[in-house]
Amino acid sequence: MTDPRLNIIPERFKGVKNIIAVSSGKGGVGKSMVSVSLALAIRDKGFTVGLLDLDFTSPSTHIILGAPSLFPSEDKGIVPPITNGLHYMSIVHYSADKPAPLRGSDQSDAIIELLAITRWEKLDYLIIDMPPGLGDATLDMIRLIPRITFLVVSTPSRLAFESVKKLLLLLIELKIPIKGVAENMVMEESNYIKTEIQKLDLRYLTKIAFNKEVEDSIGDPDKIVSSKFHKDVSKILDFI
Amino acid sequence: MTDPRLNIIPERFKGVKNIIAVSSGKGGVGKSMVSVSLALAIRDKGFTVGLLDLDFTSPSTHIILGAPSLFPSEDKGIVPPITNGLHYMSIVHYSADKPAPLRGSDQSDAIIELLAITRWEKLDYLIIDMPPGLGDATLDMIRLIPRITFLVVSTPSRLAFESVKKLLLLLIELKIPIKGVAENMVMEESNYIKTEIQKLDLRYLTKIAFNKEVEDSIGDPDKIVSSKFHKDVSKILDFI
Amino acid sequence: MIVILKNESMTFPAMHEWALAEGIISTADKFAKENNITSITEIHIMIGELQQVEHDIVEFALEQLRTPLMKNTKFIIKAIPAKFKCRNCGHEWTFITGDFTEDVSEAIHFVPEMAHVFIKCPNCGSPDFEVSEGRGVWLQSIKGIKDD
Amino acid sequence: MIVILKNESMTFPAMHEWALAEGIISTADKFAKENNITSITEIHIMIGELQQVEHDIVEFALEQLRTPLMKNTKFIIKAIPAKFKCRNCGHEWTFITGDFTEDVSEAIHFVPEMAHVFIKCPNCGSPDFEVSEGRGVWLQSIKGIKDD
Ligand SMILES: Nc1ncnc2c1ncn2[C@@H]1O[C@H](COP(=O)(O)OP(=O)(O)O)[C@@H](O)[C@H]1O
Ligand SMILES: Nc1ncnc2c1ncn2[C@@H]1O[C@H](COP(=O)(O)OP(=O)(O)O)[C@@H](O)[C@H]1O
Ligand SMILES: [Mg+2]
Ligand SMILES: [Mg+2]
Ligand SMILES: [Mg+2]
Numbered sequence: 001m002t003d004p005r006l007n008i009i010p011e012r013f014k015g016v017k018n019i020i021a022v023s024s025g026k027g028g029v030g031k032s033m034v035s036v037s038l039a040l041a042i043r044d045k046g047f048t049v050g051l052l053d054l055d056f057t058s059p060s061t062h063i064i065l066g067a068p069s070l071f072p073s074e075d076k077g078i079v080p081p082i083t084n085g086l087h088y089m090s091i092v093h094y095s096a097d098k099p100a101p102l103r104g105s106d107q108s109d110a111i112i113e114l115l116a117i118t119r120w121e122k123l124d125y126l127i128i129d130m131p132p133g134l135g136d137a138t139l140d141m142i143r144l145i146p147r148i149t150f151l152v153v154s155t156p157s158r159l160a161f162e163s164v165k166k167l168l169l170l171l172i173e174l175k176i177p178i179k180g181v182a183e184n185m186v187m188e189e190s191n192y193i194k195t196e197i198q199k200l201d202l203r204y205l206t207k208i209a210f211n212k213e214v215e216d217s218i219g220d221p222d223k224i225v226s227s228k229f230h231k232d233v234s235k236i237l238d239f240i
Numbered sequence: 241m242t243d244p245r246l247n248i249i250p251e252r253f254k255g256v257k258n259i260i261a262v263s264s265g266k267g268g269v270g271k272s273m274v275s276v277s278l279a280l281a282i283r284d285k286g287f288t289v290g291l292l293d294l295d296f297t298s299p300s301t302h303i304i305l306g307a308p309s310l311f312p313s314e315d316k317g318i319v320p321p322i323t324n325g326l327h328y329m330s331i332v333h334y335s336a337d338k339p340a341p342l343r344g345s346d347q348s349d350a351i352i353e354l355l356a357i358t359r360w361e362k363l364d365y366l367i368i369d370m371p372p373g374l375g376d377a378t379l380d381m382i383r384l385i386p387r388i389t390f391l392v393v394s395t396p397s398r399l400a401f402e403s404v405k406k407l408l409l410l411l412i413e414l415k416i417p418i419k420g421v422a423e424n425m426v427m428e429e430s431n432y433i434k435t436e437i438q439k440l441d442l443r444y445l446t447k448i449a450f451n452k453e454v455e456d457s458i459g460d461p462d463k464i465v466s467s468k469f470h471k472d473v474s475k476i477l478d479f480i
Numbered sequence: 481m482i483v484i485l486k487n488e489s490m491t492f493p494a495m496h497e498w499a500l501a502e503g504i505i506s507t508a509d510k511f512a513k514e515n516n517i518t519s520i521t522e523i524h525i526m527i528g529e530l531q532q533v534e535h536d537i538v539e540f541a542l543e544q545l546r547t548p549l550m551k552n553t554k555f556i557i558k559a560i561p562a563k564f565k566c567r568n569c570g571h572e573w574t575f576i577t578g579d580f581t582e583d584v585s586e587a588i589h590f591v592p593e594m595a596h597v598f599i600k601c602p603n604c605g606s607p608d609f610e611v612s613e614g615r616g617v618w619l620q621s622i623k624g625i626k627d628d
Numbered sequence: 629m630i631v632i633l634k635n636e637s638m639t640f641p642a643m644h645e646w647a648l649a650e651g652i653i654s655t656a657d658k659f660a661k662e663n664n665i666t667s668i669t670e671i672h673i674m675i676g677e678l679q680q681v682e683h684d685i686v687e688f689a690l691e692q693l694r695t696p697l698m699k700n701t702k703f704i705i706k707a708i709p710a711k712f713k714c715r716n717c718g719h720e721w722t723f724i725t726g727d728f729t730e731d732v733s734e735a736i737h738f739v740p741e742m743a744h745v746f747i748k749c750p751n752c753g754s755p756d757f758e759v760s761e762g763r764g765v766w767l768q769s770i771k772g773i774k775d776d
């Protein structure tokens with residue numbers, strides 16, 4: 001027996017020029033905030049952008065975007081709704097924001113189903129907000145999406161970087177393109193992360209300051225766009 | 241065919257009086273820091289304490305404890321090594337701190353294997369540092385460890401709490417005992433988390449201040465024990 | 481087996497079942513080419529009932545999507561009842577459609593794993609169950625004339 | 629089949645294989661009791677080769693752990709070769725012991741999933757493979773005299 005979904009997935013991404021998975025070995029480093037902010041920054045440059053939230057057990061981008069119950073339309077598949085100018089797909093469209101206690105194999109099945117039936121419009125960029133860790137979602141994206149690239153987020157903390165380093169080593173070994181590493185929640189001057197990134201021959205993309213206003217901007221994309229956080233994130237545009 | 245490991249697991253926990261899984265729907269909220277600090281606080285009260293790191297794809301407690309390559313001894317199973325007075329088990333003993341790209345089903349298999357062969361000494365408390373989310377590890381602990389209780393960590397952020405809430409709703413529905421919720425990385429006065437916790441009829445355990453010294457204490461248990469962070473965490477002792 | 485469609489209204493092909501049919505057609509076509517099959521005579525498909533996929537729509541889409549290798553292909557679709565097995569307590573049960581509101585049916589229709597969000601084990605209340613049978617759309621086998 | 633141990637030195641029972649044997653004995657005993665079996669005649673066990681479990685030690689432990697229901701039980705152990713299948717490229721291969729350093733063998737001996745840390749697909753380099761056969765220690769079946 002063959003799973004007929006796997007064959008159609010590459011087809012679904014044919015019209016997407018750049019695919020960027022925002023990832024980190026570690027949770028809570030700001031992947032979701034960076035994903036949304038980056039997607040909005042790309043939009044404001046006049047590009048067509050999609051945002052795909054793959055953090056099925058802890059989806060956040062709908063909260064950050066202040067985008068409540070949207071529902072994809074059906075057209076020979078499902079077509080992501082547009083919110084804030086972003087072609088937006090999240091499991092929340094179906095889980096109604098209730099707890100989604102999914103084992104890895106079910107997360108994998110759900111991801112494959114979603115990728116197989118989602119018909120993205122022609123996009124210049126698709127930003128994917130990934131769950132933490134090196135589990136099913138990360139391994140599936142690597143094996144299923146041929147032109148995937150990774151944008152990795154760390155914080156200045158050693159605890160974060162030790163996990164991030166594991167993801168980076170895995171991606172390097174598998175020869176998956178890495179856009180670079182963004183350092184988020186920076187509070188003090190330190191070259192620790194930058195030095196470590198350069199040791200791995202990777203690009204250090206931007207230093208994003210820790211900023212209390214980030215919390216207030218959650219749910220309000222206009223506030224995000226006018227924030228210092230967004231300005232820091234936007235420096236990533238030079239590298240993608 | 242029957243998996244003979246499942247039957248022996250409850251046996252392995254017979255000598256453990258209290259089992260506390262430090263958990264959160266969200267990553268990066270301080271589960272690992274709180275786990276270590278709490279284990280040390282219980283130790284200093286004169287109790288026998290075990291610490292089990294179940295965050296297989298992003299283990300941290302060995303870094304926080306500054307405990308490098310330890311190896312369990314073999315005695316009709318494996319016996320956790322002791323470090324800093326804690327009976328300590330982590331996958332890092334075997335993964336040599338290399339990337340562990342495990343799908344959920346493999347995480348589950350590894351957890352079951354580890355639980356089946358680990359012979360804990362008689363313990364007053366076993367603290368389990370859980371991975372984020374509602375995936376295999378969480379579901380396995382719920383189904384395999386009969387007397388498990390949860391201690392949930394959140395930050396003041398809405399993003400964190402929305403995920404934490406999903407975990408809490410799941411635990412409540414499954415009637416799993418919840419010790420309460422600790423609020424970590426608090427920077428400003430706010431009753432948001434406390435109020436939400438009380439709405440769910442749960443205990444708000446402690447407010448742990450955000451503190452830059454936490455980063456410096458990583459790898460140095462003595463520093464942790466003398467920190468403000470540790471003092472805040474120690475308030476949890478009243479509830480367990 | 482191909483049946484004459486009861487309803488060929490234009491709303492049919494727009495449904496998401498089309499995307500599932502595309503997967504079947506492209507997988508079967510690729511497999512046939514890789515195995516030097518010059519004409520596919522039968523394609524056997526299994527559709528799990530959990531997802532409540534409309535067989536009529538799948539069949540309609542398959543008809544529209546026939547490739548040159550599928551000029552005379554018979555599409556044989558088999559429905560597989562959905563079965564659940566609880567990992568927490570071992571209880572087994574089957575899928576009963578009427579149990580769900582329309583919203584829940586919709587969610588599971590598009591992403592069957594949403595079952596774990598909305599369905600609980602009737603014995604112990606756990607969402608930690610396995611869909612042991614009847615999930616998804618599978619290409620079971622194809623038959624054809626080989627050119628070697 | 630029970631063989632006379634070649635080496636009954638006291639270091640034997642201390643190994644971690646003992647813990648695996650305990651699982652088998654307690655599961656078989658429980659199953660027998662639940663099914664009113666008054667005497668277990670045979671216990672069939674499958675041991676995957678990935679873990680490189682020492683059969684002698686398992687057998688020794690099983691002997692020591694016999695319950696009252698197992699006075700005359702024959703333990704029949706079958707070794708299952710380890711097979712891998714890459715999820716990334718589909719490549720299949722088998723386990724070759726000599727490939728690993730002692731550290732790596734040790735890790736996999738205790739937690740077979742450490743294979744994903746140390747082994748890569750020989751075709752594409754991915755750690756995303758499935759241990760399709762030969763993982764762990766399984767209780768395959770038991771035979772006994774039933775009391776009903
Ligand atoms: N630069 C920043 N300054 C202050 N807080 C931040 C910053 N970036 C993220 N945060 C906060 O950190 C938490 C984690 O961010 P999130 O994007 O959810 O991380 P992840 O997706 O990696 O889990 C959130 O509460 C968010 O508001
Ligand atoms: N109270 C605190 N004040 C400042 N930093 C903290 C505090 N608690 C945790 N941290 C930092 O936050 C990050 C995440 O902590 P960690 O324990 O690894 O979280 P988790 O285990 O939930 O992923 C680490 O870099 C840690 O040093
Ligand atoms: Mg996130
Ligand atoms: Mg499933
Ligand atoms: Mg942690």
Ligand SMILES: [Mg+2]
Nearest residue numbers: 345346349759
């Ligand atoms: Mg496995």
Ligand code: NI
Nearest residue numbers: 495496497589
């Ligand atoms: Ni449909």
Ligand code: NI
Nearest residue numbers: 643644645737
């Ligand atoms: Ni051993």
Ligand SMILES: [Zn+2]
Nearest residue numbers: 566569601604
């Ligand atoms: Zn159940």
Ligand SMILES: [Zn+2]
Nearest residue numbers: 714717749752
């Ligand atoms: Zn491969």
